[in-house]
Amino acid sequence: MRLLLVEDNVPLADELLRDLKGQGYAVDWLADGRDAVYQGCTEPYDLIILDVGLPGLSGLEVLQQWRSGGLATPVLMLTARSSWAERIEGLKAGADDYLAKPFHPEELQLRIQSLLRRARGLANQPQLQAAGLQLDEGRQCVTLGDNDIQLTAAEFRLLRYFMHHPGQILSKSHLAEHLYDGETERDSNVLEVHVNHLRRKLGRSVIETRRGQGYRFGGAGA
Numbered sequence: 001m002r003l004l005l006v007e008d009n010v011p012l013a014d015e016l017l018r019d020l021k022g023q024g025y026a027v028d029w030l031a032d033g034r035d036a037v038y039q040g041c042t043e044p045y046d047l048i049i050l051d052v053g054l055p056g057l058s059g060l061e062v063l064q065q066w067r068s069g070g071l072a073t074p075v076l077m078l079t080a081r082s083s084w085a086e087r088i089e090g091l092k093a094g095a096d097d098y099l100a101k102p103f104h105p106e107e108l109q110l111r112i113q114s115l116l117r118r119a120r121g122l123a124n125q126p127q128l129q130a131a132g133l134q135l136d137e138g139r140q141c142v143t144l145g146d147n148d149i150q151l152t153a154a155e156f157r158l159l160r161y162f163m164h165h166p167g168q169i170l171s172k173s174h175l176a177e178h179l180y181d182g183e184t185e186r187d188s189n190v191l192e193v194h195v196n197h198l199r200r201k202l203g204r205s206v207i208e209t210r211r212g213q214g215y216r217f218g219g220a221g222a
Contacts, residue, residue: 001046001116001161002026002178006036006062007078008054012101016049019105024140024157025112026181033057037065044177045073047115049108050095052079052086060093067094074115078103113137120164130163131206131218142202149201158194162207162217171214 003020007013008031020027028043030036034056040048052059063075074096079086087098096115099108114124122128127143128135134143140156142149151159157179162170176186195207195215208216 001157001164002028002044002181003112004036004040004043004045004048005029006033006040006049006054006059007031007051009051016108019109020112023109023137024153024160026157026179026184028182031055033059033062036062040066040073041069041071043182044174046178047112047119048073048075049112050075050077052077052081052090060090063090063093063095074119076108076111076115116164122164128160128163130166133159133163133202133206135160135163144202151201152197154190154194155198155201158191159198162215166218167216169210169213169216174214 001024003025005013005016005020005027007016007029010031013029013031017027017029028039028045030039031054033054036050036054037057040062050059050063054062057065059077063077066073066075075094076097076099077090077095078099078101079090080101090098096118097111099111117124117128128137132144135141135156136143137160140153141151142159158175161175161178172188172191175191176188179191180186199207206217210216
């Protein structure tokens with residue numbers, strides 16, 4: 001899952017980048033509202049974390065421009081103020097959730113998980129479930145039947161994205177856009193390797209290859 005973080009407090013941004021990447025997210029970071037308006041509309045993010053107090057344009061102005069342009073990406077707003085009036089203004093402008101600073105990293109993690117699942121119409125359960133699998137995002141492992149199966153970081157990122165999109169045909173280019181940040185080289189051959197590793201661990205039927213189209217998670221027999 002690929003996130004955009006818009007935060008001008010550099011120490012906080014560094015901390016969030018470290019935490020989010022450790023949770024398996026690909027993250028791009030911006031510190032100016034004017035840059036965020038363009039970036040948010042041109043890159044395929046799964047979720048955006050947007051600070052209210054930004055230079056250039058405020059977070060609220062950025063959000064208003066995104067929504068008026070038709071951007072439907074979930075937006076979680078961060079604010080250093082606890083004003084209920086500000087939160088209402090943000091929600092009216094199209095924010096999906098609000099989090100007041102300071103906050104516990106686990107609360108941010110859980111809110112992100114909830115927003116991502118809600119955007120896909122998935123149940124907000126303790127563990128992500130699809131195709132007979134249960135994914136523990138905290139431990140980054142998957143349960144099949146009674147067995148816990150360990151995953152590498154790359155396998156976890158890929159499986160989580162598949163489980164957010166069960167039954168959908170996903171091209172290699174689409175997967176690359178959502179699994180890597182803007183500075184990472186995207187290699188479709190590497191994706192193929194990770195898909196094969198997941199098949200060996202979970203069974204070949206779990207991920208179906210659609211020639212000329214890509215992959216479908218939860219294929220026939222899964």
